[in-house]
Amino acid sequence: MDKQVVPRFSQIVAELRQRIESGELAPGDRVPSTREITRQWGVAMATATRVLTELRQAGLVRAVPGVGTVVATPADTGERAARRRRRNASEAALAPERIVAVAVEVADREGLAAVSMRRVAAELGVATMSLYRHVADKDDLLVQMMDRAFCDSPLPADPPEGWRERLELVARLLWAMFRRHPWLAPALSVTRPQPVAGAVPYTEWALAALDGRGLDVPTVMTAHLTLFNYIRGTAVSVELEADAEALSGLDSEEWMDSQESTFEEILATGDFPVLSRLTQTGYDFDLDALFEFGLQRILDGFAVLLEQHH
Structure with a gap:
């Protein structure tokens, strides 16, 4: 029977372990460095590094900045074991x-x-x-x-009867979701959709609202994607505004106030009479109102489309 060959690094580990356990190398004593191991045992630096790593993982040695690798004390070993037990418990949970x-x-x-x-x-x-x-x-x-x-935002079990009411409901649920999670809208891709299982019911809901109403398959899909991309595109502003506020320390109204004089200089040229006249009456920007206005106009367009194919 062939004699089993013990790897060189294992031989060195066993020899150093024996010296530590016998007391030849006492707690706090320096153990051979990687350079000394390469010289004494005639091995490569990678093997020497592996030897010290093996001894550290066994809790027999520890690294001391400015000193080198020394034999661990019982307190070192106990503390390290306790940390390992706490970490293992956390990772297991x-x-x-x-x-x-x-x-x-x-x-x-x-x-x-x-x-x-x-x-x-x-x-x-x-x-x-x-x-x-x-x-x-x-x-x-x-x-x-x-x-x-x-x-976390499930659709209701019983959808409304009308196609418009159904699309209004799914659109508002999406909008509320994007409001709660400002990162979500920019993360979702229309051109390269991710395999998000939880989003499929939303797609199914919207498609079912338009299916069977005289539209061909490409038109149903395009209508669905148009509505979704409108909601997603509007919601991208939520994260952009949060980032801008964090960077500037100003909310949207405070930022507009800080830019008012510059806008007035632009309008004072007289080159933009309609914009100048309309802004003088005052306009309160509201992202939720903007979303709702656009939603209704898109659904108005769907109504015309469905009427043409009725």
Whole structure:
């Protein structure tokens, strides 16, 4: 029978372990550095590094800045073990739902740019790598975040009878969702739609409202996408406004007040008489009112389209 060959790094680890456990190397004593290991045992630097890593992971040594790697004391080992037990307990309690919920909270507060695997792990108090057992990468996390947002806003079991009432309801639910999660509208793509299972019922709802009313398939799909993209496009302003307010420290009204003199100089040229006359009467910008106005005009257009094919 062939004799089993023990890897060189394992031999070195075993020798240093024996010296530590026998007391030859006492707690606090320096152990051979990577350079010394390469010289004494005639191995490559990578092997020497692996030896010290193995000893650290076993709790036998620890790195001391300015000193080097030393034999760990019982207190070091106990504290490290306790930290490891706490971390393992936290990581064992992880669930995809918890990871996604924390990511959504961060995005709601600070925007999607603040969400990273490292940031979510820090919020959860776990190692970053532990997240990858539940989430493939940031793109996967984003899809799960979007799915969570849609699933938290379910459609009613019984839709209204009329096509217009049905589309009004789904549009307002989407608008409310985008208001709650300002990052969601910019994250959703129309040209490259993500596989968000929770969003499919919304699509089905809108398509069913228009299906069977005399329109061909391309027209039904185009009408649905037109309505969705209008809602999404208007909602993009929600995140842009939140970002602008965070950067400037001014809300939209305060910012407009700060720009008033510049706008007045432009209008004073007399080149824009209609704009000048209409703005003198005053206009209160309201994003919700803008959304509702546009929604009704789009549905008015759908009504004409359906009447033509009735």
